[in-house]
Amino acid sequence: MRFTAAAASGTPLCEQEYYSIGGGFIVRAGDDRARDASAPAGIPYPFSNARELLSQCRDNGLEIFELMLANECARSSEASVRAGLERIWNVMQACVERGFRQNGVLPGPLKVRRRAPKLYRQLTESATARPLEALDWVD
Structure with a gap:
C-alpha cells in the first residue's frame, strides 16, 4: 500500500510504501524484513503466490481456509x-x-x-x- 502526503496544491511532499507480511504485521518497503517475509519460520504451508497456494492445498488435501488457518495458528492460538x-x-x-x-x-x-x-x-x-x-x- 502506498501512502502519499500532498500539499494543498497537490504536490507530493512524502511517499511511503508498506507491505503486509501476514499475521497482522506490515513492513516498510526496503526494510530487510520485507525481503525475508515470504516464508516465515514455522509456517507449515509457505507460499508466495496464488499458484503456490493452490499447489500446497492440492498436495496436502486442504481447502484454502484450512491451510490459512493452520498457517495463522503457527503464530497465534x-x-x-x-x-x-x-x-x-x-x-x-x-x-x-x-x-x-x-x-x-x-x-x-x-x-x-x-x-x-x-x-x-x-x-x-x-x-x-x-x-x-x-x-x-x-x-
Whole structure:
C-alpha cells in the first residue's frame, strides 16, 4: 500500500510504501524484513503466490481456509486467530452498512452520486416479494 502526503496544491511532499507480511504485521518497503517475509519460520504451508497456494492445498488435501488457518495458528492460538477474524468481519460489515445508509455524493472532486442506498432498497424491497431474486444479485 502506498501512502502519499500532498500539499494543498497537490504536490507530493512524502511517499511511503508498506507491505503486509501476514499475521497482522506490515513492513516498510526496503526494510530487510520485507525481503525475508515470504516464508516465515514455522509456517507449515509457505507460499508466495496464488499458484503456490493452490499447489500446497492440492498436495496436502486442504481447502484454502484450512491451510490459512493452520498457517495463522503457527503464530497465534486458534482462539486469537478467530477473534481477529471476527473483528475484521465486524469492521467490514459496519463499512458496508454505512455505505448503504449514506445518501448524497461520494467524497472527491468527481461528485459521483452514491448508488448503494438505492440498490440496497431495491434488493430488500423485492426480496420480500420474490425471495429467490436475491440470488441474481450475487451471481
